[in-house]
Amino acid sequence: MLYLIAAYWPFVLLALLFGVAVGWWNRDPRNVDEMTAWLERGRDGR
Protein backbone atom coordinates (compact mmCIF):
# COMPACT_ATOMS: atom_id res chain seq x y z
CA MET A 1 0.00 0.00 0.00
CA LEU A 2 2.76 2.45 0.91
CA TYR A 3 4.46 2.04 -2.43
CA LEU A 4 1.15 2.89 -4.11
CA ILE A 5 0.80 6.06 -2.05
CA ALA A 6 4.39 6.99 -2.79
CA ALA A 7 3.87 6.46 -6.52
CA TYR A 8 0.44 8.08 -6.86
CA TRP A 9 0.43 10.63 -4.03
CA PRO A 10 -0.72 13.59 -6.18
CA PHE A 11 -3.85 11.68 -7.22
CA VAL A 12 -4.43 10.47 -3.68
CA LEU A 13 -4.15 14.04 -2.42
CA LEU A 14 -6.55 15.22 -5.09
CA ALA A 15 -9.09 12.53 -4.17
CA LEU A 16 -8.70 13.43 -0.51
CA LEU A 17 -9.29 17.14 -1.16
CA PHE A 18 -12.26 16.39 -3.37
CA GLY A 19 -13.64 14.21 -0.58
CA VAL A 20 -13.13 17.00 1.95
CA ALA A 21 -15.05 19.41 -0.29
CA VAL A 22 -17.89 16.93 -0.76
CA GLY A 23 -18.01 16.11 2.95
CA TRP A 24 -18.00 19.78 3.86
CA TRP A 25 -20.77 20.54 1.41
CA ASN A 26 -22.78 17.59 2.65
CA ARG A 27 -22.75 19.04 6.16
CA ASP A 28 -23.77 22.46 4.90
CA PRO A 29 -27.50 23.07 5.54
CA ARG A 30 -27.97 24.93 2.27
CA ASN A 31 -27.35 21.80 0.20
CA VAL A 32 -30.57 20.29 1.56
CA ASP A 33 -32.91 22.40 -0.51
CA GLU A 34 -30.81 24.45 -2.86
CA MET A 35 -28.13 22.18 -4.23
CA THR A 36 -30.55 19.31 -4.59
CA ALA A 37 -33.00 21.55 -6.39
CA TRP A 38 -30.25 22.66 -8.71
CA LEU A 39 -29.18 19.11 -9.49
CA GLU A 40 -32.73 17.87 -9.90
CA ARG A 41 -34.07 20.62 -12.06
CA GLY A 42 -37.45 19.69 -13.42
CA ARG A 43 -38.45 19.24 -17.03
CA ASP A 44 -39.84 22.77 -17.04
CA GLY A 45 -36.27 24.04 -17.11
CA ARG A 46 -36.49 25.80 -13.75
Next chain:
Amino acid sequence: MARAGARRAVIWHILEVWLLLVAAFVAGCLLGSLINLVISQSPMARPQAAFADAVGGTIDVVKHRLGLAPAWHPGRYPPEERHFEDRLAGHLEAYDHDSDAVEERREGPSAIESMAEQPELAPEVAEPEPEWVEPEQDADWREPVWEDAVAAAVAAPTVVSPAARPLPEAEKEAEPEPEPELPAMRPAGLAAPRNGVPDDLQRIRGIGKKNEELLNSLGIFHFGQIAAWTPAEARWVAAHIAFPERIERDDWIGQATILATGGETGYVKASDRKAKAESEDPDMAGRLTD
Protein backbone atom coordinates in the same frame (compact mmCIF):
# COMPACT_ATOMS: atom_id res chain seq x y z
CA MET B 1 1.67 -18.39 -19.06
CA ALA B 2 4.07 -15.66 -18.02
CA ARG B 3 2.15 -13.18 -20.18
CA ALA B 4 -1.13 -14.11 -18.48
CA GLY B 5 0.52 -13.65 -15.11
CA ALA B 6 1.80 -10.22 -16.09
CA ARG B 7 -1.66 -9.22 -17.34
CA ARG B 8 -3.21 -10.31 -14.07
CA ALA B 9 -0.62 -8.30 -12.16
CA VAL B 10 -1.41 -5.18 -14.18
CA ILE B 11 -5.17 -5.58 -13.62
CA TRP B 12 -4.56 -6.11 -9.93
CA HIS B 13 -2.36 -3.01 -9.81
CA ILE B 14 -5.03 -0.86 -11.49
CA LEU B 15 -7.62 -2.17 -9.05
CA GLU B 16 -5.36 -1.32 -6.14
CA VAL B 17 -4.86 2.21 -7.42
CA TRP B 18 -8.59 2.77 -7.79
CA LEU B 19 -9.25 1.30 -4.38
CA LEU B 20 -6.68 3.65 -2.93
CA LEU B 21 -8.30 6.65 -4.62
CA VAL B 22 -11.78 5.64 -3.42
CA ALA B 23 -10.44 5.14 0.10
CA ALA B 24 -8.82 8.60 -0.03
CA PHE B 25 -12.11 10.12 -1.24
CA VAL B 26 -14.15 8.45 1.51
CA ALA B 27 -11.58 9.49 4.12
CA GLY B 28 -11.79 13.03 2.72
CA CYS B 29 -15.60 13.03 3.00
CA LEU B 30 -15.42 12.04 6.64
CA LEU B 31 -12.69 14.56 7.29
CA GLY B 32 -14.63 17.35 5.55
CA SER B 33 -17.80 16.59 7.52
CA LEU B 34 -15.86 16.49 10.74
CA ILE B 35 -14.07 19.78 10.05
CA ASN B 36 -17.36 21.46 9.14
CA LEU B 37 -19.03 20.15 12.28
CA VAL B 38 -16.18 21.21 14.56
CA ILE B 39 -15.94 24.70 13.06
CA SER B 40 -19.71 25.25 13.14
CA GLN B 41 -19.66 24.65 16.88
CA SER B 42 -16.67 26.85 17.55
CA PRO B 43 -16.30 30.66 17.63
CA MET B 44 -15.31 30.41 13.97
CA ALA B 45 -18.91 29.61 13.02
CA ARG B 46 -19.69 33.14 11.83
CA PRO B 47 -16.67 33.52 9.53
CA GLN B 48 -17.46 30.04 8.27
CA ALA B 49 -21.03 31.07 7.42
CA ALA B 50 -19.73 34.23 5.73
CA PHE B 51 -17.29 32.16 3.70
CA ALA B 52 -20.02 29.69 2.75
CA ASP B 53 -22.22 32.60 1.72
CA ALA B 54 -19.45 34.06 -0.43
CA VAL B 55 -18.92 30.70 -2.14
CA GLY B 56 -22.69 30.31 -2.56
CA GLY B 57 -22.86 33.80 -4.06
CA THR B 58 -20.14 32.97 -6.56
CA ILE B 59 -21.91 29.75 -7.51
CA ASP B 60 -25.15 31.71 -7.96
CA VAL B 61 -23.43 34.18 -10.28
CA VAL B 62 -21.97 31.34 -12.36
CA LYS B 63 -25.36 29.60 -12.45
CA HIS B 64 -27.04 32.78 -13.68
CA ARG B 65 -24.38 33.26 -16.36
CA LEU B 66 -24.81 29.68 -17.57
CA GLY B 67 -28.60 29.93 -17.44
CA LEU B 68 -28.81 27.17 -14.84
CA ALA B 69 -30.30 29.27 -12.06
CA PRO B 70 -33.89 28.76 -10.92
CA ALA B 71 -36.48 31.09 -12.41
CA TRP B 72 -36.71 33.14 -9.25
CA HIS B 73 -34.14 35.71 -8.44
CA PRO B 74 -34.48 38.89 -6.43
CA GLY B 75 -36.40 41.69 -8.04
CA ARG B 76 -37.97 39.55 -10.74
CA TYR B 77 -41.60 38.57 -10.60
CA PRO B 78 -43.13 35.78 -12.64
CA PRO B 79 -45.33 36.94 -15.53
CA GLU B 80 -48.52 35.57 -13.97
CA GLU B 81 -48.21 38.22 -11.25
CA ARG B 82 -49.81 40.92 -13.39
CA HIS B 83 -52.48 41.75 -10.82
CA PHE B 84 -49.97 41.44 -8.06
CA GLU B 85 -50.59 44.88 -6.54
CA ASP B 86 -54.37 44.38 -6.28
CA ARG B 87 -53.94 41.05 -4.64
CA LEU B 88 -51.27 42.41 -2.34
CA ALA B 89 -53.54 45.24 -1.22
CA GLY B 90 -56.37 42.80 -0.51
CA HIS B 91 -54.11 40.49 1.36
CA LEU B 92 -52.54 43.18 3.47
CA GLU B 93 -56.00 44.47 4.41
CA ALA B 94 -57.09 40.99 5.44
CA TYR B 95 -53.87 40.44 7.29
CA ASP B 96 -54.27 43.77 9.05
CA HIS B 97 -57.67 42.81 10.43
CA ASP B 98 -56.72 39.27 11.12
CA SER B 99 -53.30 39.24 12.59
CA ASP B 100 -52.57 39.53 16.27
CA ALA B 101 -48.95 40.17 15.39
CA VAL B 102 -49.77 43.38 13.57
CA GLU B 103 -51.94 44.61 16.43
CA GLU B 104 -49.21 43.88 18.91
CA ARG B 105 -46.73 45.66 16.76
CA ARG B 106 -48.93 48.76 16.65
CA GLU B 107 -49.36 48.80 20.38
CA GLY B 108 -45.71 48.11 20.86
CA PRO B 109 -45.36 46.35 24.20
CA SER B 110 -44.29 42.97 22.91
CA ALA B 111 -41.68 44.41 20.60
CA ILE B 112 -40.32 46.67 23.30
CA GLU B 113 -40.37 43.89 25.86
CA SER B 114 -38.52 41.62 23.51
CA MET B 115 -35.99 44.32 22.80
CA ALA B 116 -35.52 44.87 26.51
CA GLU B 117 -34.45 41.26 26.70
CA GLN B 118 -31.67 42.11 24.27
CA PRO B 119 -29.03 43.91 26.30
CA GLU B 120 -27.36 45.36 23.22
CA LEU B 121 -30.63 46.99 22.14
CA ALA B 122 -31.90 48.07 25.53
CA PRO B 123 -30.04 51.40 25.84
CA GLU B 124 -31.37 52.59 22.50
CA VAL B 125 -34.91 51.72 23.51
CA ALA B 126 -34.67 53.23 26.94
CA GLU B 127 -33.16 56.47 25.68
CA PRO B 128 -35.71 59.32 26.07
CA GLU B 129 -36.54 61.39 23.05
CA PRO B 130 -34.89 64.83 23.07
CA GLU B 131 -37.24 67.71 23.77
CA TRP B 132 -38.10 69.94 20.86
CA VAL B 133 -36.55 73.37 21.13
CA GLU B 134 -38.06 76.14 19.09
CA PRO B 135 -35.28 77.62 16.91
CA GLU B 136 -34.63 81.30 17.36
CA GLN B 137 -35.62 83.43 14.41
CA ASP B 138 -33.12 85.62 12.71
CA ALA B 139 -33.90 89.31 13.03
CA ASP B 140 -33.58 89.81 9.25
CA TRP B 141 -35.68 86.83 8.41
CA ARG B 142 -39.02 87.41 6.72
CA GLU B 143 -41.58 85.31 4.98
CA PRO B 144 -40.70 84.65 1.32
CA VAL B 145 -42.78 86.76 -1.00
CA TRP B 146 -43.88 85.52 -4.41
CA GLU B 147 -43.41 88.94 -5.93
CA ASP B 148 -39.70 88.84 -5.12
CA ALA B 149 -39.29 85.53 -6.87
CA VAL B 150 -41.21 86.72 -9.95
CA ALA B 151 -39.18 89.92 -10.11
CA ALA B 152 -35.97 87.94 -9.88
CA ALA B 153 -37.11 85.63 -12.68
CA VAL B 154 -38.02 88.57 -14.94
CA ALA B 155 -34.71 90.29 -14.24
CA ALA B 156 -32.74 87.17 -15.15
CA PRO B 157 -31.13 87.79 -18.56
CA THR B 158 -31.02 84.23 -19.89
CA VAL B 159 -32.64 80.99 -18.96
CA VAL B 160 -30.26 78.12 -18.60
CA SER B 161 -31.75 74.65 -18.66
CA PRO B 162 -31.39 72.90 -15.32
CA ALA B 163 -29.65 69.95 -17.00
CA ALA B 164 -26.97 72.16 -18.56
CA ARG B 165 -26.49 74.31 -15.49
CA PRO B 166 -23.51 73.23 -13.39
CA LEU B 167 -24.39 72.38 -9.82
CA PRO B 168 -23.49 75.26 -7.47
CA GLU B 169 -21.11 74.48 -4.64
CA ALA B 170 -23.80 74.96 -2.01
CA GLU B 171 -26.08 72.45 -3.71
CA LYS B 172 -23.21 70.02 -4.15
CA GLU B 173 -22.57 70.15 -0.45
CA ALA B 174 -26.26 69.76 0.30
CA GLU B 175 -26.47 66.40 -1.48
CA PRO B 176 -28.37 63.90 0.65
CA GLU B 177 -26.20 61.96 2.99
CA PRO B 178 -26.68 58.22 3.27
CA GLU B 179 -29.38 57.45 5.80
CA PRO B 180 -28.09 56.16 9.14
CA GLU B 181 -28.89 52.52 9.79
CA LEU B 182 -31.82 51.87 12.10
CA PRO B 183 -31.19 49.57 15.05
CA ALA B 184 -32.19 45.97 14.49
CA MET B 185 -35.57 45.12 15.96
CA ARG B 186 -37.06 41.77 16.79
CA PRO B 187 -40.21 41.10 14.75
CA ALA B 188 -43.33 40.27 16.70
CA GLY B 189 -43.80 36.53 16.74
CA LEU B 190 -46.77 34.27 17.29
CA ALA B 191 -46.95 31.77 20.11
CA ALA B 192 -48.36 29.21 17.68
CA PRO B 193 -49.34 29.16 14.01
CA ARG B 194 -52.77 30.59 13.22
CA ASN B 195 -55.39 27.84 13.09
CA GLY B 196 -52.61 25.48 14.08
CA VAL B 197 -51.33 25.23 10.51
CA PRO B 198 -48.02 26.91 9.67
CA ASP B 199 -47.09 27.85 6.10
CA ASP B 200 -44.41 25.81 4.37
CA LEU B 201 -41.65 28.40 4.70
CA GLN B 202 -39.31 26.20 2.68
CA ARG B 203 -41.17 27.37 -0.41
CA ILE B 204 -39.06 30.51 -0.06
CA ARG B 205 -35.77 30.08 -1.82
CA GLY B 206 -33.01 30.31 0.78
CA ILE B 207 -35.05 28.79 3.60
CA GLY B 208 -34.16 25.20 4.25
CA LYS B 209 -35.09 22.85 7.01
CA LYS B 210 -32.71 24.44 9.50
CA ASN B 211 -33.76 28.03 8.87
CA GLU B 212 -37.45 27.07 8.93
CA GLU B 213 -37.04 25.51 12.36
CA LEU B 214 -35.19 28.61 13.50
CA LEU B 215 -37.89 30.96 12.23
CA ASN B 216 -40.58 28.85 13.87
CA SER B 217 -38.70 29.07 17.14
CA LEU B 218 -38.81 32.88 16.74
CA GLY B 219 -42.59 32.72 16.34
CA ILE B 220 -42.60 33.14 12.57
CA PHE B 221 -44.89 30.64 10.89
CA HIS B 222 -46.54 32.46 8.00
CA PHE B 223 -45.52 34.12 4.73
CA GLY B 224 -47.49 37.20 5.77
CA GLN B 225 -45.27 37.67 8.79
CA ILE B 226 -42.12 37.67 6.66
CA ALA B 227 -43.75 39.92 4.07
CA ALA B 228 -44.46 42.46 6.82
CA TRP B 229 -40.88 42.67 8.07
CA THR B 230 -39.35 46.11 8.18
CA PRO B 231 -35.67 46.46 7.20
CA ALA B 232 -34.76 46.68 10.90
CA GLU B 233 -36.65 43.47 11.63
CA ALA B 234 -35.09 41.70 8.65
CA ARG B 235 -31.70 42.72 10.00
CA TRP B 236 -32.55 41.34 13.43
CA VAL B 237 -33.62 38.01 11.97
CA ALA B 238 -30.53 37.95 9.75
CA ALA B 239 -28.39 38.02 12.86
CA HIS B 240 -30.10 34.88 14.12
CA ILE B 241 -30.21 32.62 11.07
CA ALA B 242 -27.60 30.35 9.57
CA PHE B 243 -26.73 32.59 6.60
CA PRO B 244 -27.20 36.28 7.44
CA GLU B 245 -27.02 37.58 3.87
CA ARG B 246 -29.67 35.25 2.53
CA ILE B 247 -32.65 37.45 3.43
CA GLU B 248 -31.51 40.32 1.25
CA ARG B 249 -29.83 38.31 -1.48
CA ASP B 250 -32.73 35.95 -2.04
CA ASP B 251 -35.30 38.67 -1.32
CA TRP B 252 -37.25 36.69 1.24
CA ILE B 253 -39.67 39.57 1.78
CA GLY B 254 -40.48 39.80 -1.93
CA GLN B 255 -40.91 36.05 -2.21
CA ALA B 256 -43.02 35.91 0.95
CA THR B 257 -45.24 38.71 -0.35
CA ILE B 258 -45.94 36.76 -3.52
CA LEU B 259 -46.52 33.51 -1.68
CA ALA B 260 -48.76 35.19 0.90
CA THR B 261 -50.98 36.49 -1.88
CA GLY B 262 -51.33 33.02 -3.35
CA GLY B 263 -48.80 33.54 -6.14
CA GLU B 264 -45.90 31.38 -7.24
CA THR B 265 -42.28 32.48 -7.23
CA GLY B 266 -41.10 29.88 -9.69
CA TYR B 267 -38.90 28.28 -7.07
CA VAL B 268 -39.88 24.71 -6.35
CA LYS B 269 -38.28 22.52 -3.73
CA ALA B 270 -36.65 19.34 -4.97
CA SER B 271 -39.04 17.16 -2.96
CA ASP B 272 -42.08 18.98 -4.39
CA ARG B 273 -40.67 18.69 -7.88
CA LYS B 274 -40.26 14.96 -7.45
CA ALA B 275 -43.82 14.62 -6.13
CA LYS B 276 -45.10 16.62 -9.09
CA ALA B 277 -43.14 14.43 -11.49
CA GLU B 278 -44.58 11.34 -9.84
CA SER B 279 -48.13 12.58 -10.21
CA GLU B 280 -47.60 13.54 -13.85
CA ASP B 281 -45.39 10.74 -15.11
CA PRO B 282 -44.55 7.75 -12.90
CA ASP B 283 -41.88 6.50 -15.35
CA MET B 284 -40.03 9.79 -15.25
CA ALA B 285 -40.30 9.85 -11.46
CA GLY B 286 -38.74 6.41 -11.37
CA ARG B 287 -35.87 7.62 -13.50
CA LEU B 288 -35.42 10.63 -11.23
CA THR B 289 -35.30 8.37 -8.20
CA ASP B 290 -32.73 6.14 -9.88
